[in-house]
Amino acid sequence: MALLLLMFSQAVNAACVDAVVLVHGNTATPASWDNTYTYLLSKGYTSSDIYRPNWGSKTCAACNDHNGTEETPVRNALVTALNQSCTGKIDVIGHSMGATLAAQQIDKLAIASQVNSFVGIAGAFRGLLSCGVYPYNVWNSTCGSKGLSVSSPFLDSIYGTRFGSKVYSIKSYIDQVVCSTGSCLVYGIHSSSIWGENATYNYNLGHFGLQTDTAVQQYLLIK
DSSP, X not given: OHHHHHHHHHHHHHHOOOEEEEEOOTTOOXXXXXXXXHHHHHXXXXXXXXXXOOOSOSSOGGGOOSXXXXXXXXXXXXXXXXXXXXXXXXXXXXXXXXHHHHHHHHHHHXXXXXXXXXXXXXXOTTOEEEEEETTTTOOSXXXXXXXXXXXXXXXXXXXXXXXXXXXEEEEOXXXXXXXXXXXXXXXXXXXXXXXXXXXXXXXXXXXXXXXXXXXXXXXXXXX
């Protein structure tokens, strides 16, 4: 009986992993994470370990920003994941605008110490040159004060903040969104790079391929 209890305890411990929160990008859906979701399941995660909040308008990309109704689903997913995680920690992976939205909510909830790994994929942490430099040439909500214009009040509010014990970025120099003006650099630094990051990974992939085709790398960064 003692041996059986020991074996059961070991099995439970082996199955205990950080809950994972996957935050999709602007106008995308949770299904955009299907490759990552399927790969995590193949590595021993269960569906109850993985949270994919559904946020924002799906038809108006220019309407979404980092304020109000966009925040709520992501905040709720982070809180629920933390409450349910058997390790007491979570891992967070965000794509595109979902990366900065996840970062904002981690900061607002003051839970960075409970985030084991934060992975920002194709995020515009330093702003989108296509949005202009705030407050000039800011033409919609996505580029506004709560959006991704360079030096927007929103981006300035999270600059320098730590989003997890380990922080990583996945980026590309052919990203058709972050680099749409022909340059990916904001004040000489790739906009997808995150201050204080532990490592960054470059891929010869487009904006959406960075999310769908790097599932293995994403897993390696959170395992």
